[in-house]
């Protein structure tokens with residue numbers, strides 16, 4: 001379980017958001033939505049301890065993330081897979097090595113064990129035949145899938161998705177939504193999905209956190225969102241040309 005408690009963050013005199021609190025239960029998928037620049041990525045980076053807050057806490061499975069020492073924070077980070085915006089693959093190595101990277105960095109598994117795990121993850125995203133391909137040879141959708149295979153390679157309990165469907169055509173975006181759902185359900189993964197894509201929200205999310213006007217403006221289930229009369233949320237949804 002991830003508990004975000006009274007989190008406030010500024011960069012110099014720019015307030016990103018203040019007093020943000022919500023919880024993500026085990027096996028739940030929470031979508032974080034809001035206008036460009038409202039601080040979605042900054043929030044994700046706090047859950048991964050890539051940024052520290054001005055005040056407030058992130059509690060993960062009972063552990064206060066920002067009170068942990070470096071070794072314990074590193075251990076906790078291994079429970080997190082991240083699909084970065086743009087996939088963030090290394091250009092100079094092939095698909096296999098991109099997926100193998102966390103195993104080589106965080107574990108001392110043998111070459112045979114690494115091969116078995118990497119190929120299993122590539123099969124999961126249906127890229128078992130692309131293991132030798134260079135990053136430059138991959139389409140946008142394939143890059144996302146390699147990023148997903150890398151995100152699950154350490155068998156994480158949590159996956160953070162930063163704009164997983166951005167830049168993809170609707171059909172490929174739907175394939176990625178399908179994979180996000182299958183990871184949540186098949187691998188019991190707890191997920192946080194940052195997105196502008198309301199189709200994706202309605203498909204993959206159990207709950208929605210709406211950031212607006214420097215605060216958590218609305219938080220609830222997808223069913224509650226469908227019935228909401230929250231003006232800011234309705235405006236955001238309407239602007240994305242989606243009917244609830």
Ligand SMILES: Nc1ncnc2c1ncn2[C@@H]1O[C@H](COP(=O)(O)OP(=O)(O)OP(=O)(O)O)[C@@H](O)[C@H]1O
Pocket residue numbers: 011014016034035036037038039040041042043
């Ligand atoms: N390291 C940083 N230093 C200074 N300002 C930052 C830093 N990271 C983010 N910001 C600022 O914080 C605000 C929130 O940024 P963030 O990237 O979280 O927005 P976002 O909601 O994810 O936007 P988008 O939907 O466009 O990706 C922005 O004004 C951004 O310029």
